[in-house]
Amino acid sequence: MRDSVLVVGSGMMGSGIGAMAALAGRKAILLDLDRERAEQGRKKAMDCIRFRADNGLNTEEEAFRAAGLLECSDNLEEACARAFLVIEAIVENVEVKQEMFARLDGMLPREVPICSNTSGLRITDISSKCVCAERTVTTHFWLPAHLVPLVEVVMGDRTDEAVAVRVRDELKTWKKAPVLVKKDLPGQLANRVFQAIIRESIDIVASGLASAEDVDTAISCGMAMRFPVWGPLKHLDAIGLELGLSVQETVLPSISGDKTANDYLKRMVTEGNLGVKTGQGFYDWKERSIEKDMAKRDQFIIEAVKATAKLDSE
Numbered sequence: 001m002r003d004s005v006l007v008v009g010s011g012m013m014g015s016g017i018g019a020m021a022a023l024a025g026r027k028a029i030l031l032d033l034d035r036e037r038a039e040q041g042r043k044k045a046m047d048c049i050r051f052r053a054d055n056g057l058n059t060e061e062e063a064f065r066a067a068g069l070l071e072c073s074d075n076l077e078e079a080c081a082r083a084f085l086v087i088e089a090i091v092e093n094v095e096v097k098q099e100m101f102a103r104l105d106g107m108l109p110r111e112v113p114i115c116s117n118t119s120g121l122r123i124t125d126i127s128s129k130c131v132c133a134e135r136t137v138t139t140h141f142w143l144p145a146h147l148v149p150l151v152e153v154v155m156g157d158r159t160d161e162a163v164a165v166r167v168r169d170e171l172k173t174w175k176k177a178p179v180l181v182k183k184d185l186p187g188q189l190a191n192r193v194f195q196a197i198i199r200e201s202i203d204i205v206a207s208g209l210a211s212a213e214d215v216d217t218a219i220s221c222g223m224a225m226r227f228p229v230w231g232p233l234k235h236l237d238a239i240g241l242e243l244g245l246s247v248q249e250t251v252l253p254s255i256s257g258d259k260t261a262n263d264y265l266k267r268m269v270t271e272g273n274l275g276v277k278t279g280q281g282f283y284d285w286k287e288r289s290i291e292k293d294m295a296k297r298d299q300f301i302i303e304a305v306k307a308t309a310k311l312d313s314e
C-alpha cells in the first residue's frame, strides 16, 4: 500500500523533513546509506518533534502520534514500494542526484512525485536521466526544516504543473508555507530576493554610508518586523502604487545594479576574513558567540510562527 512519504537522505535536512511529514500524520520512512545512519536520522527527527512540542508548535498528541509514524530504512526498493511521495535530501552533487533520480524513476510508478531538496541545482538537470521527468520537482525546505515554514516548489523545464500543484497542496497540510516557482532559475525565488538585499547591504557598507551592524539593525528592526505578515508587494498596495513608482524612480538610480560580486566582499575573502570561522567578517567574532545568536534566531522564528498562526486563525 502506498501510504508513506519516503525521505532519501536522513541528514540535517532529511530528518527535519521527515519530522514534519510525521507531525502531519503521514507515515514517514527515513532512508540512508546504511541502517546506522538511517537510525541516527530517525533520532534527529524525534528531537525535532520533541523540540516543536516543547515550544508549543505541536500538541503532545501530535508528537506522540508522529513518533509512531517514523521509521528508518536502508532498502530503497522496499521503501519505494510503499511511497506515495519521495523527497530526496542527499549530498548537493548533480551527478549523485542524477543517479539517485534515475534509480527512483525506474522503481516508482509515474503517478508518484519525485522531489529534490536541492538548494542550488536545477531540477531540470537532476532529472535529465529520468524517463518520467514530468513528475520531478524541487521542494526546497529552508533550514531548520522543522521550523521555517517556507518551501519553494520549483518546476523544471519538463515538470507537469499539475504535479507541482499537488506537491504544494500536500505541503500545505504539513504546516508549511509552500510557494510555486514556475521557472528553474538560479536562486529559485527567495534567494533571488535575498541576494538583492545582500548586494545592497554590502554596497552600503563599502560606500561608507553605514556600518555593517547598522545595516543589519535597519533591516532587522525595520522592514523585517512586518515581513512575517506584510511582504513588500502588499506594502506597495497599502501605500499606493503611484507613490511606490515615484520612490522607485528616485531611489533606484542610486542603488547597486551590479551583476558581479562587490570588490569589497572579494577583498575580504582574499584577506582571509571569512566570518565566524576565522573570527573576523563584517563583525568581529572573537568576542561574540554565534551559538548564542543562533539560539536567539531560532527562538524568534518559533515565536513568529506561533504569532502568525494565531493571527491567521482570528
Ligand SMILES: NC(=O)c1ccc[n+]([C@@H]2O[C@H](COP(=O)([O-])OP(=O)(O)OC[C@H]3O[C@@H](n4cnc5c(N)ncnc54)[C@H](O)[C@@H]3O)[C@@H](O)[C@H]2O)c1
Pocket: 008, 009, 010, 011, 012, 013, 014, 031, 032, 033, 037, 088, 089, 090, 091, 092, 093, 100, 117, 118, 119, 120, 140, 141, 142, 143
Ligand atoms: N544544510 C542546509 O542549510 C540546506 C538547506 C536547504 C537545502 N539543503 C540541501 O539539502 C540536501 C541535503 O543537505 P543536508 O545538509 O541535509 O546534508 P547532510 O550531509 O546532513 O545529509 C545528507 C544525507 O544523505 C545521505 N546520503 C548520501 N548519499 C545517499 C544515497 N545515495 N542514498 C541514501 N542516502 C544518502 C548521507 O549519508 C547523509 O546522511 C542537499 O541537497 C542540500 O544542498 C541544505
